[in-house]
Amino acid sequence: xxxxxxxxxxxxxxxxxxxxxxxxxxxxxxxxxxxxxxxxxxxxxxxxxxxxxxxxxxxxxxxxxxxxxxxxxxxxxxxxxxxxxxxxxxxxxxxxxxxxxxxxxxxxxxxxxxxxxxxxxxxxxxxxxxxxxxxxxxxxxxxxxxxxxxxxx
Amino acid sequence: xxxxxxxxxxxxxxxxxxxxxxxxxxxxxxxxxxxxxxxxxxxxxxxxxxxxxxxxxxxxxxxxxxxxxxxxxxxxxxxxxxxxxxxxxxxxxxxxxxx
Numbered sequence: 001x002x003x004x005x006x007x008x009x010x011x012x013x014x015x016x017x018x019x020x021x022x023x024x025x026x027x028x029x030x031x032x033x034x035x036x037x038x039x040x041x042x043x044x045x046x047x048x049x050x051x052x053x054x055x056x057x058x059x060x061x062x063x064x065x066x067x068x069x070x071x072x073x074x075x076x077x078x079x080x081x082x083x084x085x086x087x088x089x090x091x092x093x094x095x096x097x098x099x100x101x102x103x104x105x106x107x108x109x110x111x112x113x114x115x116x117x118x119x120x121x122x123x124x125x126x127x128x129x130x131x132x133x134x135x136x137x138x139x140x141x142x143x144x145x146x147x148x149x150x151x152x153x
Numbered sequence: 154x155x156x157x158x159x160x161x162x163x164x165x166x167x168x169x170x171x172x173x174x175x176x177x178x179x180x181x182x183x184x185x186x187x188x189x190x191x192x193x194x195x196x197x198x199x200x201x202x203x204x205x206x207x208x209x210x211x212x213x214x215x216x217x218x219x220x221x222x223x224x225x226x227x228x229x230x231x232x233x234x235x236x237x238x239x240x241x242x243x244x245x246x247x248x249x250x251x252x
Contacts, residue, residue, distance in 0.1 A: 101176065101232050102204055104217050108233040109161030111218050112240045116227055119246040 018051050159183065162240055169226065170241040172196070186241055192228075196221070196239055200230055 070078070105111045159181050162171040170184030174193050182188055200219060208215040221228040227244045230237060 101201075101235055101237065102214055103234060104214065104232045106233060108231050108236075108238045109165065111231045112162070112229045112238060113165040114218070116229070116242065116244060116246065117220050117222060119248060122222060 018054075019047060158236070158238075162238065165240050165242065167243040167245070168240050169243060172237075172239040174237040174239065175235060180236065184241065186239065193239070196228065196230055197237060200232065200237055204232075 158173050159171070162168065162173070163183075165171075168184070170186035170189075171182070172179060172186045172189065172193050173181040174197060179188075179190060179193050182193075186192060199221070203216065203219050204214045206214060206216075217231060219230040221230070222244065225244055227242050229240045229242060232238070
């Protein structure tokens with residue numbers, strides 16, 4: 001385990017762009033376009049070098065840090081602490097998701113191995129469904145009078 | 154864990170395949186239903202719909218097993234311990250012959 005952070009206290013540097021935008025610099029904009037190529041090259045090199053220098057100053061090499069090593073007791077304590085924290089989190093997470101699947105039985109194998117629906121039951125079900133279907137299809141509107149009426153005021 | 158779930162399913166008479174499904178996905182599958190995620194998805198939808206039925210305002214769903222019956226085979230479905238168990242069984246029942 002380890003962590004990386006910058007030792008640079010000056011917060012302003014963290015938002016300054018690494019490579020300054022040439023279009024913002026109005027004085028050198030037009031001059032740079034007509035300038036000679038070799039000088040541009042060394043400028044870029046200098047810029048790269050300064051960027052590398054700044055990065056090298058900010059980097060902390062985690063692998064070089066010698067770890068202190070935890071005692072067995074300390075290690076076990078921490079492991080217990082983390083696992084209890086995780087348990088609490090898991091509990092709250094599972095409470096958030098409502099239970100969509102109710103339990104129908106505690107003996108799933110028995111229930112699934114039981115006798116299948118018999119052919120006669122199936123025929124009866126089909127008949128009942130057919131009756132229900134025909135009843136629903138016979139529902140119709142019995143129009144007795146006009147819905148829209150003229151009022152004579 | 155999967156052997157405990159599937160051992161009982163293997164011994165179901167006339168079974169030609171099974172699925173064990175949880176909210177996260179298929180936990181186990183075998184036979185004609187091996188890797189059949191499509192059937193698993195359809196059956197999950199059917200079972201969720203069926204679980205919403207209630208009789209006379211009772212609290213629990215009014216059934217223990219849902220059967221999807223075809224001519225030659227049946228899908229028998231039940232739920233236990235947040236898992237959906239599906240077994241495909243041969244349907245040997247035929248119209249009784251009147252002699």
